[in-house]
Amino acid sequence: MSDIEEHRKKIEEITLEMIKLLKTRTDIAKQIGDAKASLGMTVTDEEREDTLRTQVAKLCKEIDLDQSTASKFLNLLLNESVKVQSDNKQTHLSMFLKAKALEEEGKKIIHLEVGEPDFKPPQEVKTALAEVYDKGYGKYGPTKGITELRKILSKDSTVDIENIMICPGARFAVYLAITTLLNPGDEIIVIEPAWPAYKDCALNAGIKVRTIKTTLETKWEPSIDQINNAINENTKMIILNYPNNPTGKNLPEKLLDNIMQTAKEHDLYVLSDEIYEDYYLDDEPKKIVTYGYEKSIITKSFSKSFAMTGFRIGYAVAEPPIIEKMSKLQALSLTNVSEPIQYVALQVIKSPFEAIQENTETIEARLGILVESAKDIGLEFIEPDGAMYLFAKTKYKDFDATKFSEQLLERGVAIAPGEGFGDYKEFFRLTAIDETKLKEGMIILDTILKELYG
Ligand code: PMP
Numbered sequence: 001m002s003d004i005e006e007h008r009k010k011i012e013e014i015t016l017e018m019i020k021l022l023k024t025r026t027d028i029a030k031q032i033g034d035a036k037a038s039l040g041m042t043v044t045d046e047e048r049e050d051t052l053r054t055q056v057a058k059l060c061k062e063i064d065l066d067q068s069t070a071s072k073f074l075n076l077l078l079n080e081s082v083k084v085q086s087d088n089k090q091t092h093l094s095m096f097l098k099a100k101a102l103e104e105e106g107k108k109i110i111h112l113e114v115g116e117p118d119f120k121p122p123q124e125v126k127t128a129l130a131e132v133y134d135k136g137y138g139k140y141g142p143t144k145g146i147t148e149l150r151k152i153l154s155k156d157s158t159v160d161i162e163n164i165m166i167c168p169g170a171r172f173a174v175y176l177a178i179t180t181l182l183n184p185g186d187e188i189i190v191i192e193p194a195w196p197a198y199k200d201c202a203l204n205a206g207i208k209v210r211t212i213k214t215t216l217e218t219k220w221e222p223s224i225d226q227i228n229n230a231i232n233e234n235t236k237m238i239i240l241n242y243p244n245n246p247t248g249k250n251l252p253e254k255l256l257d258n259i260m261q262t263a264k265e266h267d268l269y270v271l272s273d274e275i276y277e278d279y280y281l282d283d284e285p286k287k288i289v290t291y292g293y294e295k296s297i298i299t300k301s302f303s304k305s306f307a308m309t310g311f312r313i314g315y316a317v318a319e320p321p322i323i324e325k326m327s328k329l330q331a332l333s334l335t336n337v338s339e340p341i342q343y344v345a346l347q348v349i350k351s352p353f354e355a356i357q358e359n360t361e362t363i364e365a366r367l368g369i370l371v372e373s374a375k376d377i378g379l380e381f382i383e384p385d386g387a388m389y390l391f392a393k394t395k396y397k398d399f400d401a402t403k404f405s406e407q408l409l410e411r412g413v414a415i416a417p418g419e420g421f422g423d424y425k426e427f428f429r430l431t432a433i434d435e436t437k438l439k440e441g442m443i444i445l446d447t448i449l450k451e452l453y454g
Contacts, residue, residue, distance in 0.1 A: 003409065018349070022080075035101065072186075075187065076206055109412055109414055114414070117309070117362075121311070128348070144336060157289055170275045171314075172334075175201050177299070178271070185208070189212060189235065194419065210230040220247045227292070243276040243385055245389060249383060251285075264293060279305075291414040302314060338427070391428075
């Protein structure tokens, strides 16, 4: 055998051995997952991960292996473990699907779990839909979106047209940003509680998530120390979402300034999901675009501001090289966002003020009612600054919100269990829906709570 053949044979054997070890590792991870579930423990245990990381770093020194390669490899292994252990988590989406199934059986359900405005999109939508055919919208189009729409949106965000890309919802924009800007083994920072898709997108792309746990006691605010402690040489992005889903929280300006400063110092991308930008109560949240940071990506949407969730249209705001990367994957996977829908969005945004104003006022009033009735029944929470939710817990010790959500659903009210947003098993999220249904839902919630725990 020649030298090269001999080496190839060895590489083959080592690779197959590694795959076998991966199988053994995955099986054990599953068993640990079952044990964690029965003990009520969370899937991700960052302390454990750090212990493993330290051991790997030590070994790298001993055997003279590049530490960053090893830690990327370790991140992939950790992600696999998280994936196999995350199967049974209840999220707002899984509760919604259960609620829908019950409705199909004829049961009446009050939806306090779902994250969409339950009012209609503006009238302009109706007119525009009727015009689409005659105007000739309905062909393939430019990947980044139709020029007129990009132009108006760029003015709104005080950027240039090259900074805008239309996407089928903010969700896809988030997906594009995470998958095209980062590589497997890279790390992102997610401040929890958080919308679950950030973590899921990263896991799907082999990217390691470092979670920062915030608490009710610290008003859901992360500290700069927490962020600094989570940053290492593999960290490439931090995700912000204010007003926040699920807490409704905005960050104090000084803290946001400090976070942006930290991101700049470490050359991190800042993915700021500003989908709830129009839903705020007192002070308009500071927009990330005002920092002029070249590594920021801002995601926005027509879903919430205009109650157009089902139209699937949103957009990303970023520097052209970032937009270029994201648009390559969008071209590959979608060609472009549906032209008729872009036309509808264009007509809506041309006369935005009244529609947004009206929706903002509706959400504001509903949040007020939600806060009052949550106070009345003794829930514990921070009053939201915006968005459409309230993230609360009860005064009862050992309260399990996942179990409670299941029990409440049987009595006709769907809520979103906190475990879908991170390590928050005692919390649940309530959506600010129509007043009558909201009040009815809160009465049932209170009754069942007292019945089970009182
Ligand atoms: N970001 C956040 C924080 C959300 O809550 C949601 C939807 N619930 C999305 C993005 C997705 O928005 P879109 O409908 O524009 O995809």
